[in-house]
Amino acid sequence: MTDRADRTIDALRSGHDYLTAVVHGLASADLTRPSGASGWDVSQVLGHLGSGAEISLAVLEGALNATGLPDGDFNKSVWARWDALSSLERAEGFVTANDALVSRYEGLDAQTRRELRVDLGFLPVAVDVATVAGVRLTEFAHHTWDVEVAFDHEAPLLPAVTGLLLDQAGGxxxxxxxxxxxxxxxxxxxxxxxxxxxxxxxxxxxxxxxxxxxxxxxxxxxxxxxxxxxxxxxxxxxxxxxxxxxxxxxxxxxxxxxxxxxxx
Structure with a gap:
């Protein structure tokens, strides 16, 4: 199980580095192009990934500190703050927020990766680090596609993560x-x-x-x-x-x- 957690966390890092490079190559006008996510432009996808990173980090910290899930208003406050940002602020904020989440995963030692259980709030039981990181990887990979398809309608999912996602998709x-x-x-x-x-x-x-x-x-x-x-x-x-x-x-x-x- 630790090996699956290790591979998933490594994939989160490689995915972050890849999308960060894409974002740094975008012009301001590119951020307002329609994305692959219906009704969202590219910056809104990045803002969703950034706000999701903040929320995911708070959930992970709650498990690590045994304080549980954030209260019911936390998510709403995060989403409202990100919605109010400009397109450029969303792009820059995504890089910072997602790096903080990935770095926190990377800092987990082997025992924690193996034994920690995290309550995600929408699953019937708390799950291990491999599963929690896998949920984030699924979201991250598909929203990365939402960004890329704005510029290439034949864009595939990131090949480096496809095998991992395939292994966990059934759940x-x-x-x-x-x-x-x-x-x-x-x-x-x-x-x-x-x-x-x-x-x-x-x-x-x-x-x-x-x-x-x-x-x-x-x-x-x-x-x-x-x-x-x-x-x-x-x-x-x-x-x-x-x-x-x-x-x-x-x-x-x-x-x-x-x-x-x-x-x-």
Whole structure:
């Protein structure tokens, strides 16, 4: 478990360094371009990552100090402060706030990485550092894509984090998806990904779960792993869907899957 925490924290650092370099290369006008997140410009995505870093750090400190989650008004006050910033202030603030969060993770010793349990507030039980850092990595990677796709509509997720995200994706599918988006249920889908190559099943029934590859699937999805991950978080518009993506089925379409995963 510590190894997964180590790898996830390393990925948070490499992701931070990458997006920081991107941000430092942007002109003021670039910050107001529409992003991949509906209704947000690039600076608002960066502001969301910055405010999320502040909140995540407060949650982590609450676990480390045994003081628990911040009170109910804390998040609202953080969001309000970031919403009031200018585009340039959001970009600069993101770099500072996210570096503080990543540095705090990096400073955790091996025992803490292994034994600490963190209450995130929206999960039924407190979870380990690997899971908490993984939740942040998921958010960070997809919002990095939101920034990059403003300038390149064919941008993929960061290749360095795709494998890690793929390994942890199953735990959040029911949270991210809408099983009742499909009228005909249950539906069993065989999923084949590339880069990295994986084979597994997706079942949409009363809940959304990963399974072993079904013997008689209702559909077969072939896709790059990074697009499969983007599908599950709603970043799946046809304009951003690679030509390698295919769905073979007599009853299911890619648009059906898009309805199952509306995104965040």
């Amino acid at each position: 959040f599918l029911d949270f991210l998806g809408k099983a009742d988006a499909l009228d005909a249920r249950p539906v069993r889908i065989a999923v084949h990904t590339t880069a990295p190559e994986r084979t597994f099943g997706l079942e949409v029934g009363n809940a959304i779960t990963l399974t072993d590859e079904p013997d008689r699937p209702d559909a077969v999805l072939n896709a790059p792993a990074e697009w499969w991950l983007r599908l599950t978080t709603g970043r799946h518009a046809p304009a951003h869907t690679p030509s390698e993506v295919s769905l073979s089925s007599a009853s299911l379409t890619l648009d059906d899957l898009r309805r199952v995963f509306p995104g965040f």
